[in-house]
Amino acid sequence: MLTIKDPARGLVGHGVSTCAGCGLELAIRVILDILGEKTVIVIPPSCAALFSGYGNETTLGIPGIQGNLENTAAVAAGIRAGFAHRGMTDITVLGMAGDGGTVDIGLQALSGAFERGDKILYVCYDNEAYMNTGIQASSSTPLMASTTTTPAGKLVNRKNMMQIVGAHGIPYAATASVGYIEDLRKKVAKAKDADGPAFLHVHAPCPTGWGYAPAKTIEVAKLAVTTHCWNLYEMVNGKEIKITKQIKKPAPVKDYLVLQKRFKGVTDEGAAEIQAQIDTEYANLERLASLAE
Numbered sequence: 001m002l003t004i005k006d007p008a009r010g011l012v013g014h015g016v017s018t019c020a021g022c023g024l025e026l027a028i029r030v031i032l033d034i035l036g037e038k039t040v041i042v043i044p045p046s047c048a049a050l051f052s053g054y055g056n057e058t059t060l061g062i063p064g065i066q067g068n069l070e071n072t073a074a075v076a077a078g079i080r081a082g083f084a085h086r087g088m089t090d091i092t093v094l095g096m097a098g099d100g101g102t103v104d105i106g107l108q109a110l111s112g113a114f115e116r117g118d119k120i121l122y123v124c125y126d127n128e129a130y131m132n133t134g135i136q137a138s139s140s141t142p143l144m145a146s147t148t149t150t151p152a153g154k155l156v157n158r159k160n161m162m163q164i165v166g167a168h169g170i171p172y173a174a175t176a177s178v179g180y181i182e183d184l185r186k187k188v189a190k191a192k193d194a195d196g197p198a199f200l201h202v203h204a205p206c207p208t209g210w211g212y213a214p215a216k217t218i219e220v221a222k223l224a225v226t227t228h229c230w231n232l233y234e235m236v237n238g239k240e241i242k243i244t245k246q247i248k249k250p251a252p253v254k255d256y257l258v259l260q261k262r263f264k265g266v267t268d269e270g271a272a273e274i275q276a277q278i279d280t281e282y283a284n285l286e287r288l289a290s291l292a293e
């Protein structure tokens, strides 16, 4: 397999055909920078498949395999078992899947791997829809966001994936965002060293699917956090929750919504409903974090 490998440029080649301003591209560069060469990656069909490549060409300087949308965690677990059989314990087996491939289609395989305690690092980069196939809603798509399958806005709220992961009691899980790179880097390092399965849920804004100018990816990512629409926290053994970025004075959710065309149909009443939902979610998170103190 032909790989583009240039240590000066990291493990991800340049000229990848992601859209300008793609949050996923930034995420994968940062993640592989921390994990290093001793990593094997499993990528399902998704925008991330732009990195695994076509035919005998890939943009990654590490070995990898493209599996199916539903089995990233199962393939990663199998690779881990193979390494264990050979006594190779110093290799990170990374599953790098989108929200559709995680919170919907790959959930069963993921749950199985976490239940067995397979030592894999699973990253869900969340662009909040099935982007690669034309912006269909997933169960990570937020309330009232317009997609090609929810043109008038999604009627139901997104799943709380971290709570589902938490129910498995795995050693390390965390949310992160491409808007907070240092925080992301620290969490990748912790996930790599976890004594068992680790899960990272990385918010990865998508200018194409969300409808904002490519140059605004970091601004949008940061606003998601400062409005509490995406909260940064860690969870150890499914219960010890620590909020890693406290926002002293959260901005109104509307500041985040108005930047994105996917929310352009949201009325003032709709925005108030979203605000109430976000406030409730944050209060729940704070309550869980206080139980861990």
Ligand SMILES: Cc1ncc(C[n+]2csc(CCOP(=O)(O)OP(=O)(O)O)c2C)c(N)n1
Pocket (backbone or CB within 6 Å): 045, 046, 047, 048, 068, 069, 070, 097, 098, 099, 100, 101, 102, 105, 127, 129, 130, 131, 132, 133, 138
């Ligand atoms: C079982 C199955 N259903 C549907 C598809 C078609 N498909 C390929 S990529 C994709 C989108 C995946 O969305 P997500 O996991 O969120 O990644 P993104 O494209 O957003 O990066 C879909 C639906 C598939 N490959 N396999």
Ligand code: SF4
Pocket (backbone or CB within 6 Å): 017, 018, 019, 020, 021, 022, 023, 024, 025, 047, 127, 131, 132, 205, 206, 207, 208, 209
């Ligand atoms: S559609 Fe979105 S996630 Fe996919 S490559 Fe483009 S910007 Fe990235």
Ligand SMILES: [Mg+2]
Pocket (backbone or CB within 6 Å): 098, 099, 100, 126, 127, 128, 129, 130, 131, 138
């Ligand atoms: Mg997606």
